[in-house]
Amino acid sequence: ETVLTQSPGTLSLSPGERASLSCRASQSVSSNYLAWYQQKPGQAPRLLIYGASSRAPGIPARFSGSGSGTDFTLTISRLEPEDFAVYYCQQSVGSPPYTFGQGTKLEIK
Amino acid sequence: QVQLVESGGGVVQPGTSLRLSCAVSGFTFSTYAIHWVRQAPGKGLEWVALISYDGSNKYYADSVKGRFTISRDNSKNTLYLQMNRLRGEDTAVYYCARSFGGGYNNGMDVWGQGTTVTVSS
Numbered sequence A: 001e002t003v004l005t006q007s008p009g010t011l012s013l014s015p016g017e018r019a020s021l022s023c024r025a026s027q028s029v030s031s032n033y034l035a036w037y038q039q040k041p042g043q044a045p046r047l048l049i050y051g052a053s054s055r056a057p058g059i060p061a062r063f064s065g066s067g068s069g070t071d072f073t074l075t076i077s078r079l080e081p082e083d084f085a086v087y088y089c090q091q092s093v094g095s096p097p098y099t100f101g102q103g104t105k106l107e108i109k
Numbered sequence B: 001q002v003q004l005v006e007s008g009g010g011v012v013q014p015g016t017s018l019r020l021s022c023a024v025s026g027f028t029f030s031t032y033a034i035h036w037v038r039q040a041p042g043k044g045l046e047w048v049a050l051i052s053y054d055g056s057n058k059y060y061a062d063s064v065k066g067r068f069t070i071s072r073d074n075s076k077n078t079l080y081l082q083m084n085r086l087r088g089e090d091t092a093v094y095y096c097a098r099s100f101g102g103g104y105n106n107g108m109d110v111w112g113q114g115t116t117v118t119v120s121s
Helices: none
Strands: A004-007 A010-013 A019-025 A034-039 A046-050 A063-068 A071-076 A086-091 A104-108 B003-007 B010-012 B018-025 B034-039 B045-051 B058-060 B068-073 B078-083 B092-099 B108-111 B115-119
Touching: A004 A086, A010 A019, A019 A034, A019 A086, A019 A104, A034 A063, A046 A063, A046 B108, A071 A086, A086 B045, B003 B092, B003 B108, B018 B034, B018 B092, B018 B115, B034 B078, B034 B108, B045 B068, B045 B078, B045 B092, B058 B068, B078 B092
Parallel strands: A010 A104, B010 B115
Antiparallel strands: A004 A019, A019 A071, A034 A046, A034 A086, A063 A071, A086 A104, B003 B018, B018 B078, B034 B045, B034 B092, B045 B058, B068 B078, B092 B108, B092 B115
């Protein structure tokens, strides 16, 4: 089973700043089958990025994904107030089980 | 409007059973694989199970294998999760989620609002 480790656990930034969230896999995520989600309190997760770098439909351009192999990054270029939430990465290589990272909480500084 | 609506959650005792449902509307249910994902109180997301578009392939997390069964009725646009021998660690919000693009590998693009399962004596 592929273990995903996200860092940092909590990231404190101000609106307008740039955020970089990391997701490291215990083994290579082939074909970049790596997705990112945003979750706000009391809400279901929302798909942001799939295939490591493709934005899901309707996702603003300030969200971008990059990386390959075992190291992946979600970048939010300029934080808006609505971006403060918890972010998860998830791998879906081959057949399940598919795993999530433990999450990074992005909070207002 | 694309929608998934879970139901069937509740408070049950350890060792008992519960069946969750996920009613789908707004898209062709029979062409999409669907997942169950859960979230324990204050914790992160845990993938639980996946069923292929036609129900021929089913996959489970090790934590639920042998106790939970995923199924679907494409004529009723409904997904199910039969949960047996429930444990305290199964306490969570359970979400059904559509597999993006129909296959398995591109994440989950549409989620229900979740249904809460509490296992407690």
